[in-house]
Amino acid sequence: MPKMDMIQALNSALDVMMSRDPDVLVFGEDVGYFGGVFRVTDGLQRKHGLKRCFDTPISEGGIIATAIGMGAYGLRPVAEIQFADYILPAFDQLVSEAARLRYRSGGEFWAPITVRSPYGGGIFGGQTHSQSPEAIFAHVTGLKTVIPSNPYDAKGLLIASIEDDDPVIFLEPKRIYNGPFDGHHDRALKTWAESPGSDVPEGHYTVPLGKAAVVREGREATVLAYGTMVHVAKSGIEESGVDAELIDLRSIVPLDIDTIVASVRKTGRCIILHEASRFGGFGGELSSLVQERCFYHLKSPIGRVAGWDTPYPHAFEWDYFPGPARLAAALKRVMED
Amino acid sequence: MSPQDPIGASSRPPLQLHIPEPPARPGQAPRFDHLPFSPAGAIRRPDPGVAEPEMRDLPYGLIRVLDDEGRAVGPWDPGLDAETLRRGLKVMAQTRAFDDRMFRAQRQGKTSFYMKSTGEEAIGAAQSMMLDRDDMCFPTYRVLSWLWARDYPMLDLVNQIFSNEGDPLKGRQLPILFSARDYGFYSLSGNLGTRFSQAVGWAMASAYRGDTKIALAYVGDGTTAEGDFHEALTFAAVYRAPVILCVTNNQWAISSYAGIAGAESTTFAAKAIAYGLPGLRVDGNDFLAVWAATVWAAERARTNKGATLIEFVTYRAAGHSTSDDPTRYRPAEEAACWPLGDPIERLKTHLIARGEWSAERHTQMEAELADGVRAAVKEGERIGTLGQSKPPVRQMFEDVFKEPDWRVLEQRRELGV
Ligand SMILES: Cc1ncc(C[n+]2csc(CCOP(=O)(O)OP(=O)(O)O)c2C)c(N)n1
Ligand SMILES: [Mg+2]
Numbered sequence: 001m002p003k004m005d006m007i008q009a010l011n012s013a014l015d016v017m018m019s020r021d022p023d024v025l026v027f028g029e030d031v032g033y034f035g036g037v038f039r040v041t042d043g044l045q046r047k048h049g050l051k052r053c054f055d056t057p058i059s060e061g062g063i064i065a066t067a068i069g070m071g072a073y074g075l076r077p078v079a080e081i082q083f084a085d086y087i088l089p090a091f092d093q094l095v096s097e098a099a100r101l102r103y104r105s106g107g108e109f110w111a112p113i114t115v116r117s118p119y120g121g122g123i124f125g126g127q128t129h130s131q132s133p134e135a136i137f138a139h140v141t142g143l144k145t146v147i148p149s150n151p152y153d154a155k156g157l158l159i160a161s162i163e164d165d166d167p168v169i170f171l172e173p174k175r176i177y178n179g180p181f182d183g184h185h186d187r188a189l190k191t192w193a194e195s196p197g198s199d200v201p202e203g204h205y206t207v208p209l210g211k212a213a214v215v216r217e218g219r220e221a222t223v224l225a226y227g228t229m230v231h232v233a234k235s236g237i238e239e240s241g242v243d244a245e246l247i248d249l250r251s252i253v254p255l256d257i258d259t260i261v262a263s264v265r266k267t268g269r270c271i272i273l274h275e276a277s278r279f280g281g282f283g284g285e286l287s288s289l290v291q292e293r294c295f296y297h298l299k300s301p302i303g304r305v306a307g308w309d310t311p312y313p314h315a316f317e318w319d320y321f322p323g324p325a326r327l328a329a330a331l332k333r334v335m336e337d
Numbered sequence: 338m339s340p341q342d343p344i345g346a347s348s349r350p351p352l353q354l355h356i357p358e359p360p361a362r363p364g365q366a367p368r369f370d371h372l373p374f375s376p377a378g379a380i381r382r383p384d385p386g387v388a389e390p391e392m393r394d395l396p397y398g399l400i401r402v403l404d405d406e407g408r409a410v411g412p413w414d415p416g417l418d419a420e421t422l423r424r425g426l427k428v429m430a431q432t433r434a435f436d437d438r439m440f441r442a443q444r445q446g447k448t449s450f451y452m453k454s455t456g457e458e459a460i461g462a463a464q465s466m467m468l469d470r471d472d473m474c475f476p477t478y479r480v481l482s483w484l485w486a487r488d489y490p491m492l493d494l495v496n497q498i499f500s501n502e503g504d505p506l507k508g509r510q511l512p513i514l515f516s517a518r519d520y521g522f523y524s525l526s527g528n529l530g531t532r533f534s535q536a537v538g539w540a541m542a543s544a545y546r547g548d549t550k551i552a553l554a555y556v557g558d559g560t561t562a563e564g565d566f567h568e569a570l571t572f573a574a575v576y577r578a579p580v581i582l583c584v585t586n587n588q589w590a591i592s593s594y595a596g597i598a599g600a601e602s603t604t605f606a607a608k609a610i611a612y613g614l615p616g617l618r619v620d621g622n623d624f625l626a627v628w629a630a631t632v633w634a635a636e637r638a639r640t641n642k643g644a645t646l647i648e649f650v651t652y653r654a655a656g657h658s659t660s661d662d663p664t665r666y667r668p669a670e671e672a673a674c675w676p677l678g679d680p681i682e683r684l685k686t687h688l689i690a691r692g693e694w695s696a697e698r699h700t701q702m703e704a705e706l707a708d709g710v711r712a713a714v715k716e717g718e719r720i721g722t723l724g725q726s727k728p729p730v731r732q733m734f735e736d737v738f739k740e741p742d743w744r745v746l747e748q749r750r751e752l753g754v
Contacts, residue, residue, distance in 0.1 A: 033362065034592035034666045054356045055593045057562030058529060086528055089563060124449035124723070126511030128527025279744055308752075309744045310737050314449070315500035315508025315727040319752065 004200040005192040006177045009151035010040045010116075013158035014078060016204050018048045021076060024162060026053040028063060028080030028116075037082055038118055038177060064090035064115065068098050071111040071167075078162055084119035084171055085128045091136075098167040099142030114161045114168045119147075120228055120275050121312055121321055122175035122185070130312040132227075132276035137169045138252050138285065144168040146209060146251040149230040150180065150197025153250060156207030164209065173227035183232035183323035210254030214263070218245035221269035221331055224260060224286055226252065229273045229322070236273075236327030242335055244271075252282055260286070261293045268299040269334045273327055278306035300337030303330045357601050359594035363664060367671040372650070373397065373604070374676060377404035377620075378411020382629075385636040389615050396606035396616035399650060402625035407686035413629040419693035422684060425466060425486075425624050426694070427702060429458035429681045432482040434706040435491070436655075438714055439498055443512075443659045447722035448498050450512050454479040456622065456654030456672065457587055459680035462486050463627040464553060464583075468521070468635060475523045475536035475554035478513050479585060479653075487520045491710065495717035501726040503717070507735070508728040530556055530563035533582065537572045537644070540580035544641075551638040553581040553631075559590020561605055562598050570646065574612040577643035581634045582614075584646070585621065587653035592666035606648035614646050621649030622677040624684045650677065730754040 004012065017024045026041055032055040035042030044053040056063050060081055067077040081087045087094075094115070102110040121130035137145045146161055146168055148154035154172070161168035175181045179189040180197075192198040215230060216237065221244040225233040230248045237244045245263050249256065264270045270290050272283040283304040290302055305322050313320055360368040380398040383391060402414050436453040443451040454461070461480030465487055468474075474483055484494065496503035498512040506516060516524035523532060523539075536554030543550040556566055561584055573580055584605040588595050598605075609616030615637070619630040627649065634645035652675040656663045688694030720726055731754040734745045741749075 029590075030592045032356075032593075037591065037660070050356045050358070051354050055597045057598050058559040058590055058593075059562040059564065061564055062562065088528075126449075126514065126527065127509065128514075129511070278748075308733065308748045310733055311509070313509045313733045314511050315504065315723070316730060316733040319730050319733055 001199045001201055003193045003198045004151045004155075005179070005198065006151050006154050006172070007038060007040055009155040009200045010158055010172065011042060011044070012200065012202065013155040013162075014041065014044055015047065017159060017162045018044065018052060020204065023075045024078060025070065025075055026078045026080070027056050029056055029058055029082045031055060031080050036080060038174060040116070040172070041080065060086055060088075060090040061093055064093040064098065064113075067113045067115070068093060068101065068111045071113045072101065072109045076112055076162055078114045078116060081115060081117040083129050084117040084133055085131045087115070087117055087133065094137070094143060094167070094169070095140050099140050102166070103142060110165060111167045112165045114158070114170055116158070116170045116172060118174035119171040120173045120175055121317065122181060122228060124314060124317050126314040127311045132274065132307070134171055134252055135276055135280060135282040135285070138282050142167070143253065144209060144251065145171065145253045147171045147173065147227040148250065149173070149176065149227055149248050151192055151200050152197045153207050153213070155200055156205050157209065157250060159204060160206040160209050163206065168209070171227070175228045176231065180231040181228055182235040183321065184235065185318055207250070209251045210256055212250055212256035212259040213248045214245065214259065215248050216244070216246040218243040218267065220244060220267055221271060221334055222247060222260070222263040222267045223271050223273060223327070223331075224249060225273045226250065227275070229275060232322070232324050233273050233327060236324035237331065239324055240328035240331040242331040244331060257289060257293070260290065264290050264294040265297045268297050270294070270298070271303040271305060271327065271330050271334065273305045273322060275307050275322060277309045278304055279309045281306050300334040303334055305330050357596035359596060359667070361668050361671065362666065363668055365668060367668045367674040369674070369676050373399065375399040375401065377401040380411070380413065382412035382633070385633050386640065386642060389613055392615055393610055396604055396609060396618050396648070399618050399620055400626050400630055401620040401623050402629060403623045403683050403687055407683065407690040409625055409687060413626060415625055415629040415632060417625065417628065419688065419691060421466070422624070422688055423694065425462055426681065426684050426688065427706070428462040428466070428482055428486045429624070429684070430703055431485045431706050431709070432458040432462065433681065434703065434710045435481070435485070438710045440659060442498070442714065442722070447718070448500070448512050449723055450659055451498065452478045452513060452658045453655040454481060456675070456679060457585060457651045458482045459624040459627050459684070460583070460585055460621050460649050460651065463624050464631050467628050467631045468553060469550070470521060471550050472521055473523055473536070473539055473550065473552045474521050475532040475539070475552065476525055477555045477557060477585065478525060479557070479587070480555055481513065484515075484517060484520055484522060489517060489520050491713035492716050495713050496720060499717050499720070499722045499726070501717065501721040501723070502728055503720045504728055507732040509732070529560040530565035533565045534569035534572060536582070537569050537576070537578045537580050540578040540638070541576050544579055549639065551579040551581065551635060553583065555583045555585055557590060558584060558586040558588070558595045558600065558605060559593060559598050561608065570609065570612040570614060573644035574614050577641065579638035579641070580644045581631065581638060582644055582646045584648045585651060586648050587651045589653050589657070589667065591657045591661065604648060606646060609646035614644055616646045616648070618648045618650060620677055621651030622680040622683060624680060625687075652677070654679070
């Protein structure tokens with residue numbers, strides 16, 4: 001089986017789907033001839049033609065609106081928003097249109113669109129190339145939100161998202177495009193080839209939306225994470241010495257509540273880790289769900305480790321980024337309760 | 338007509354999806370014959386007080402003053418004295434010297450990111466010099482020449498680019514997404530276009546107060562596709578706002594040529610017509626033409642005639658940013674073939690032709706500017722480059738609100754700063 005990094009795996013997913021289904025179109029800013037600023041669509045225009053992989057005007061609202069129109073007509077558009085930070089001009093189209101078209105038309109129209117977007121920090125991208133906006137999408141009923149953490153999942157989840165008949169926001173943690181960054185910015189980055197999750201079949205397969213993965217089994221605490229934070233959590237757990245179970249949510253909507261509940265009932269402790277700022281972040285929802293369903297099994301308060309409640313600051317990349325040390329400290333703290 | 342084929346549908350041709358493509362990609366010969374160019378001096382200059390319907394030809398011409406021999410010709414010649422022009426030349430050359438040095442600094446790992454404005458220096462330089470100190474510019478990342486025209490302290494910008502302890506923006510922004518209120522330079526952000534309509538609001542506020550200040554804003558050709566551009570034109574027209582709205586059409590938006598932003602069908606200046614605003618299409622590599630168009634638009638704004646849209650036709654001679662390699666998507670020789678030349682060379686030729694400058698003085702000026710940049714960068718390096726020095730970490734938590742709330746206070750304590 002070939003080894004792929006995240007970019008190659010995503011590219012392969014698009015290629016497989018474009019080859020199988022003439023209704024799959026790929027478009028966005030700089031995705032055509034150039035192949036995208038992160039190279040995810042490299043070669044697709046050359047292989048599948050100008051009309052199936054093309055550049056768009058710099059208008060995120062226009063990109064999503066035309067994707068919805070095409071999707072309603074019967075195509076399966078895959079739109080790229082160059083950075084998740086720039087998805088906000090399309091917010092109305094996503095929230096008021098894509099998310100509700102099926103519901104408000106009584107099932108007459110729907111929007112089977114996939115919106116791919118690199119997201120997250122750790123690259124010195126400053127305030128507008130580092131944000132993690134997943135919670136604002138998770139809050140909107142009618143949108144699915146998917147976040148892979150390794151090449152195998154990235155390909156399988158992207159194919160599942162494209163085949164899904166509802167709108168999917170597919171957030172690609174750009175810090176791990178080239179290797180599983182574990183938060184130790186002062187150490188050399190491991191490549192995907194030497195890491196688990198990089199054996200990627202060439203052809204078609206799916207990883208179902210709404211099915212979390214237990215990345216590490218443990219008895220003393222449960223850590224919930226997704227995207228880059230799965231790798232940060234691995235090293236944080238190791239450094240804490242706590243025998244924690246690590247769950248990679250893979251998609252936050254749909255959410256695999258059963259896997260989460262089973263784990264927390266077993267361990268009795270739960271820490272949620274995400275890059276996004278803490279207040280109103282997706283950790284708040286997870287915390288409520290765990291509390292509602294596992295209260296009598298909890299041995300300590302549920303903890304959240306997250307970005308600070310500030311914009312993402314350029315000079316303070318590593319002061320802001322919730323690294324392994326902060327997770328390890330939180331794990332040790334819950335063990336004392 | 339039959340019931341089965343009500344309006345002849347079966348005989349219609351199949352529809353075709355059109356996707357624009359640039360005239361040349363790598364390996365092909367550069368071509369610019371798709372762009373309308375006018376000879377220098379050919380475009381009429383209506384009185385700035387004239388009503389918009391009288392000038393709907395202007396967006397399709399190209400206002401130029403400097404001809405191929407470096408002479409200033411035609412009705413738009415602003416008649417500037419040599420001292421002003423030498424100053425303009427110096428500002429442009431300083432912009433280029435600074436860009437070159439900081440681009441290298443990024444390559445040496447001294448910062449995370451940089452963007453040059455090579456070939457576009459005339460725009461910010463002339464407009465900054467021409468407008469008043471209390472007018473406000475809503476910039477893009479490609480008009481740092483605005484700051485140099487107002488003698489912005491170089492070290493402060495170096496410190497911002499290095500995100501070091503001396504950074505006037507306290508370490509919070511990506512390099513050159515700058516802010517310098519006292520220099521008429523509104524806060525920049527990474528998201529494209531959002532400030533274009535804010536400039537209209539600023540201008541409306543000045544009009545509301547009965548002040549005399551006007552505003553000026555920039556977007557790139559690519560960014561005209563954002564809703565913000567159209568919102569700005571609508572509000573500017575409706576409220577006759579005293580604002581100059583500029584499109585720097587440098588032919589490229591990263592790897593997408595201007596046709597992807599609609600330039601296949603019309604000019605950017607012509608977008609003004611539908612809003613009932615005057616639109617000027619101006620040679621952006623011609624310092625004198627930029628100056629003259631700005632004088633004209635400023636006069637309209639200052640006499641309550643409202644807004645003007647100016648398209649500056651220019652060329653992004655360097656890559657989009659330090660993250661970009663333009664030879665992957667456009668011919669490597671394209672910049673050298675750009676028909677409107679280089680703004681610095683053109684003003685230099687003009688001054689020499691007037692007997693007000695010489696090749697020797699130019700070389701000497703460039704050496705002095707390079708020394709000045711080197712000294713400022715050295716000084717910035719002494720404070721520290723990215724990662725070696727940063728503002729106090731507590732700065733991360735300040736200015737979220739005017740008064741910090743409990744979340745920020747708690748988190749600052751948690752981090753121990
Ligand atoms: C809202 C938004 N969408 C996308 C981007 C990514 N991006 C940064 S610069 C750029 C190209 C801008 O082109 P243009 O407006 O022509 O300006 P130029 O860089 O050529 O001066 C793009 C797509 C962004 N910064 N903001
Ligand atoms: Mg451009």
